[in-house]
Amino acid sequence: MNRRLILLLLAALVLAVPLSLLAGRVWIDPFAPQTRYAAVIVFELRLPRAILALVLGAGLGAAGAAMQGFLRNPLADPGLFGVAPGAALGAVLSFWTGYAASAWLLPVFALCGAAGAMALLALIAGRDGGIALFTLAGLMISSLAGALTSLAISLSPTPFAMSEIVTWLMGALADRSWREVWIATPPTLVGIALLASVGRSLDALTLGDAAARSLGVDPRRLQALMIAGIGLTVGAGVAVAGIIGFVGLIVPHLVRPLTDRRPSSLLVPSALAGALLLLVADCLCRILPLSGSELRLGIALSLLGAPFFLVLLLRMRRGLA
């Protein structure tokens, strides 16, 4: 079942990528390539943007699937670890201090913020921290990073910096180049590999902590690999594109009924479906006729994600009733 799903998703990606290169404010007809600057538009603007969508979507999809398996909760989202707000705080500080003027320093600041959040999480959760402590520590870090981000915005040195910060926080892939691809791809791929390596441990967790330990799972090693895997995938994403929420929540839900529901069977299909979702959503944002600029990807996914979350909650409530 899984192999067929993976092949289907790969086929969808093979179709979607070329289409995404053609779609946009300027439509490019592949059979009549008389459009001015077509090569520049495709290879310098749309191809890096498409690759970035694939990489970040795959990272968020895999992170969401792993997170739900780790917390054994279908409502879990990679954002719960506090890594994304930590990375956002790092990025905001680069705007605040003016270092964001150097395009390489903004992602570096964001990655440092993500690393700080990961370190703090590992420190608070401790060696024997259970899942409840882990989740609460993540929520506390999210809340602290969010408060510090708001403080940084309120104390912005100039209105221009404030506007830059707010726009950046909304999350988007517009105007991203090959530089962002090179920054985000290696950590995301390493993160996905780490998450894939814990698939069997996540399967064992299906039966609860005690049964998982009796099946040979080392909870400390699993926790460390989860922090590193989620930190790298989510941190790299926020570093180059701002906060893009809900992908990690929605994608595993859409994919789960098509698998045998083991967390390990969900990782690769979620990564592929996440890549597809982000690519298609970014394309739609690009071609939506909005006056002025284009719809920010982060906003579009939140608009899509919030009702999805609500439907999920209502369905769960019906199940519990």
Added chain:
Amino acid sequence: MTLSAQDVTLAGRLSGVSLSLRSGELTAICGPNGAGKSSLLACLAGLTAPEAGTVLLDDGKLAAIPGAMRARRIGYLPQSPQIAWDISVEVLVSLGRLPWPDAPSETARAAIEAALSAMDMGHLRHRPVSRLSGGERARTLMARVLATRPDWLLADEPLASLDLAHASGLIRCFRDQAKAGHGVVLVLHDLACAMNHADRVVVLDQGHIAADGPPHEALNEDVIARVWGVNGRWLGEPGFRALSLP
């Protein structure tokens, strides 16, 4: 093969417990609430490290054995097993193969089939666990432990919440495992079940061993009066004993 505890101590739960369990026997651990039964079982399964003392598997320290190796030798069925995702019976049973190397093999296939068949769950293999009855669920979880093919089978109150027929079926399975040469250790609240089916009973009271031996000795009326504080009387023939309480 032996599984033994030497002076195992856990603050507030166990104090200096020593015992040696042999394979081929069904051992029941009994005792009132808070006596330390589940803590002792968790120590024997290698899930809780004792604060003092050692647990030995054969002659080696259990704590020194890597997790996956330990899991291949000791199967553990927790008290209230959770199942987070609505997986099928077959997928759940296959989780028992996790301690073994990844490659799907004939051995793995055969172990899963044998476990499904031993628990009479083969015909429900594709059914999601959410659509199983309590008894079917308990049998599936037991099949998961059997699929590992462990030398030792440790279960914490496996009969709780099972009706008479299912409890009797499960206890027969434990007996068969012991007869096949595996070590079986069960935490039991049902003293009649321990009396009728165990080869050996260990009675715990406030973290100490209060009695250890064949069921008719370890669970005699004096021990029950001393440990549980009730004056019970055993009725019926050996193998069909029932405990009558005033």
